[in-house]
Amino acid sequence: MSLLILCDHDRGTLDEASLEALTFGRELAARAGIACEAVVIGAGADTALAPLATHGAQRVHLAGHDLLTDYGPEAWGETLTQLARSIGATAVMACGTDRGNEVLAHVAARLDEPFVANCIDITPGDTWTMTRVQWGGSLLEDATLDAGIRVVSVTHHAVEATLADTPAEGSLVHFTPELGVEAVRTVVKDRVVLTQGITLSTSPVVVGGGRGVGSEDGFAKLEDLAGALGGVIGCSRAVTNNGWRPHSDQVGQTGTRIAPDIYIAAGISGAIQHWVGAMAAKNILAINTDGEANMVAKAGFAVIGDLHKVIPAITEEIIRRRG
């Protein structure tokens, strides 16, 4: 009787989102009256174990296999499925990241059980009831879950990762799944690094531009400001559709979700598509000629004016203060 939480890592570096899942999961497990257990899969997993107990994992499973060289959705899904069965887990959980949801979908398919993705609240019981996000967070769904083994993910950023009041025991258990070659048809074969250092999803400062930027060239001013702040450029879907910026710069439901210390949104009206990608920002500064734009209304701070004049002025002011 346990809740088994997949803790993701990238070649030995624990994904912070896993700690959110642990934080959420240990509460859930306590209310359900079951144990909270974590699993880390694959090569390098052993270096990612340290914070798991302090975040509430009573037991930590270290799953390894010769074929588990790198991330592979099918192999990880198969491994997790076998582990869940072997320990008699009543629920399997992960954070609702790209990988988390992907692996859990494989688990659910293999278990022939339902999978409820991106929950923000779960009430355990004979039938679990939960609230999950739809439309990237614009809408919530109350749902029920009837299953032998409950497979659920918790929405990324739904909770902040916190240490457990008292660290759990975190005893280490090794697990070796039975894997055939078909399980590793889909393992990462290669990685290509395009950006060194900070990226859109991790940058503490994002300078975003929308339709109001007006052209591809118009982003030069935004780049200057981002450069001065050590931040990166983001953009709205309208910008991508106009071909002014690559899709990898797109902030939004179908682009990147950002969570910077400050998001400077210039010439962005604030359509829902964009907003759901930006709403996790800790602070938002909107720059818009229209004081009544949606983005202005939703932002904590705003400057009313033409971004083509305001942004260079801010960049200049930064440079001036730095002497």
Added chain:
Amino acid sequence: MSEFPNRANVVVIGAGIVGSCLVGHLARLGWTDIVLLDKGPLPNPGGSTGHASNFIFPVDHNKEMALLGEQSADQFRDMELSVDCGGIEVARTEERMEELRRRMTSAKAWGIEAHLLSPAEVRELVPFVNDDVILGGFYCPTVSVVDSLETGTTMRREAIETAGCQVFANTEVLDIETAEGAGGVTTVSTVVTDKGTISTEYVVIACGVWSNRLANMAGATIPLVPTVHQMADVGPIDILAETNNEIGYPIVRDMDSFCYERQSAGSMEVGSYGHRAILHHPDEIPSNEEAALSPTEMPFTPDDFDEQMEQAIELMDMLGEAEIRYAINGLLSLTPDSMPCLGETTEVRNLWSAAAVWVKEGPGMAQVVAEWMTYGYPRVIDVHGADIARFYEGERSDEHIWSRADESFIKTYGIVHPQEQWGGRRNIDVGPYFSRQQDLDATFFQARTWERPQWFGSNADLVERYGLEERPVEWDNRWWSPITVGEHLNLRENCGLVDLSAFQIYELEGPGAVAFADRLAVNKIDVAVGRSIYTPWLTPDGGFHSDLTMMRMGEDRVRIVTGVFDGGRDEFWVRKYMPTDGSVTFRNITRQVTTLGLWGPNAPAVLGQLTDQDLSQDGSSYGSIIPIQLDCGGNKVDASLFRISYVGDTGWEVYTDWGNGPVLWDAVMAAGADLGVRPTGGGVYGSSGRLEKGYRLMGAELESEYNPLEAGLARPKVKAADFIGKEAYLAAREQGDPEVQMSVLTVEDQTDSHGRRRFMQGGNEPILTPDGNRIVDSHGRASRVTSAGFGPSVGKHLLMAYLPRELAVPGTDLQVMYMNDLYPVKVASTGAVFDADDTRMKS
């Protein structure tokens, strides 16, 4: 963002092209304490302005639309927010070519440069047009494209800077409250919004498609319905992109597919008025938050657009490979008669409407409303056709508005005959003789909501009797019958019975009634009981507001009889100026009193059979009203005999209780059976009989741009009592002879360039000098046909027009343009061309 005010002089709701221009014009006219609200963001609050195609084709057959379009185009040019790109209406059918020739005529009337082009010439201007599918084009080089959003911003800025106008976007009006004003008149008092409540003297609703919903909040109506106009932006298209220009080619209106193609930088906007009418209730329009694009850019329904798409590709092959990048069901406003809704609402004092206005007329119509609020009537142009007071109750229901919009949407690019009748929503108001008239195979024309017989099929024998013929060209023959000539000639020879039940009849009663009536009218109302007064009512600037008959029915009772087209406006005018001290009461008795006209040399003999009363000019003098009892087949019917004539032969308007109508009709028909009495339609009463006598008609000859001197309706003396417009009227008299004079002209040769005899319709055809030049007075007023019709008793086609005094001389040779052909005309009179000394009526 200033603090939200709790007081204002005027609150304008809606910051689209109309509301934004309105605050600018109000500021220019000296208004202060102006607040402009919109529920959407700025500069594009999400109404129809935001997706407008923003082009102005200046030529319109309708005078108000043409002149206000021109006025607006000038304002856009003054702001430098307009580009002349030219525009071509192309024809695929011969019928459309004829319509384009009619367009040429209207262009000439308004002084707008225009050319008829061959298909090859169209192709020279627009090289991507397939000239195989068109027969020709109507090219207007001054067609322009404007920036409507920037215009709004500019006008708002002017109002903010010069008059301290306060603008609040994202502010939704939740309610418009009224209070009881002086005399118990429901008066607007407060605008409740989600940001606060403003008490105010005036409120203007400039909310486009939402206007009726806003008006309903105050208990008023602005009869319009949000209607879909589909458009798609397709591209990229190289030949357009190569112009490096927002618009480098003339706009093409493919009239017969009800589509236009307008360049928009590197792509083409294809807009359609050819699909089924798609109407929405205002509640079906999403909020700014709910809408995927904007509230009035509703989800595109591609099935409705496919036929237009095929036709567009047929005209411009390159469109086939162009990508559909943006397509919407754009909303615009349609009214029951396709004209705007301007002016003060009739239900709520100081609540004004500036709605159902397109971008192309926006600035001009905003000016109209601002002037109206300032001066009591617009100065720039007469707007009886756009006055919201024109609508009767029966025209304000959703059922009516939707039916009319459903029928008229396709007419946006259609060929609409000046006499064109509606198919649906007929028989709303009918006279007491309706079933009898149906039995007599009457053809009814609808005047607003009222059915009036235009001619009677039962009189078909008169066609043979008088040797009459159909007109050779179908257009001239449409909505016309030679029977109407037969009815005319029979009336002149024997006698005609005319149903006048559609007269709008009001009574003023009370100790202040006569004095108040005198305040409305130019001519003296304080006359002997039993006398009638034919009189203009003037605007404060001395132009015509109304032209009607008033009757002194008693010491403290005055009856007002006006035409069915003017009833709404006249009733509202009375109510607006009525004393609030209780000294006058107003009653609309239209549905209580019916009127029959009986005219012709045999009229006294016919009526004489129903009464022993002396019906000679001694016993029933011209202009008198006498009470009488008529013996209608044993039934005693009380009636009033009003000796008057609008057709030129002796006779009476007989007024009686509505319920007596059928009995009276039967009695007159029986009495006249051997005296040649025939039921006679509006074709005689409103057209041929009137025109032979040169009688002026409100809304045609009589408009607020003209005064009684110019219309030839000034009396030798001016009464002592004050009346609305008196000061201006006296000033006009001071100046001596008027600059123009209403005249009747005869068409000397009706033969067109194809050798066919043609009949002008009275649709603003220009009167030209023998050299073919326009005739324009110092106020910019062009000479044009205000009414036209055949005069059977004079054997000539008759035209009415204002002419400069030096030309308004009998015998002067001029020309008229009709369907782009020129015809010689001669000035016949400034009065009547038939029985000029009124012998037939008065002896």
Added chain:
Amino acid sequence: MRILVCVKRVPAPGSRINVSDDGQAVDTAHLGFTTSPHEECAVEEAVQIAEKHDGEVTVLTLGPAEAEEQLRYAASVGAHKLLLIPITGVDWDPQRTASALTTAISDIEAADGTFDLVLFGNESADAGGFQVGIRVAHALERPVVNGIKGIDLADGTASARREIDGGFEVYEVPMPAVLGIKEGINLPRYPTMKGRLASKKAEVSATAVEAVAGGQARVRLHRPLEQVSETVILGTGPEAAPAVVDLLEELGVLS
């Protein structure tokens, strides 16, 4: 090359999504419908692959009869065959949907041959269940990777790129395979006017498929509580720059 794309008809909302009175669906009274954005890209990718490899694109949807509109849209941008699994009432849950799709795909393949590639969107724009493609792949015993933003085909293998922070991962997947596509893999073309007109004539085959409901059930949809925040206006125009930089200092991002 035979490619199948599974698409979903979803509402195209504005900046606020309303829920129907019974809480079971999005209130679509004011809304148009579209193909879920990831899937629109999947259709484009399929058409591009078909153009390059002389292939045939089949588009399959499970949805209301009106979903024919989305199928025709796919045809207007180059899809060849259109298949509809009609359902009535509210959306099916992910297990039921996946089961029906699996049955339909198996039937098509039995008749016409295996699809070399089956493309799904990474997740639907509305429900966002993140699982239907993977369930179908599992049932069909085919490899599957989600989050794909680039595909190269060679020698029976699909080299699929998946975006990660700062770069991408590469998967070498043997075909037949299933891929979950993400927006950004391409910029989908718009239909041409001729394409639209031609799509009107395209044949849509509709076949009802039964499947049992899964263990996840909807109770109701609702809108999250809106955080109403007061916006601090730092100023107007370039003059606001010092106030902005003060703020940046205060937030500690100016180091």
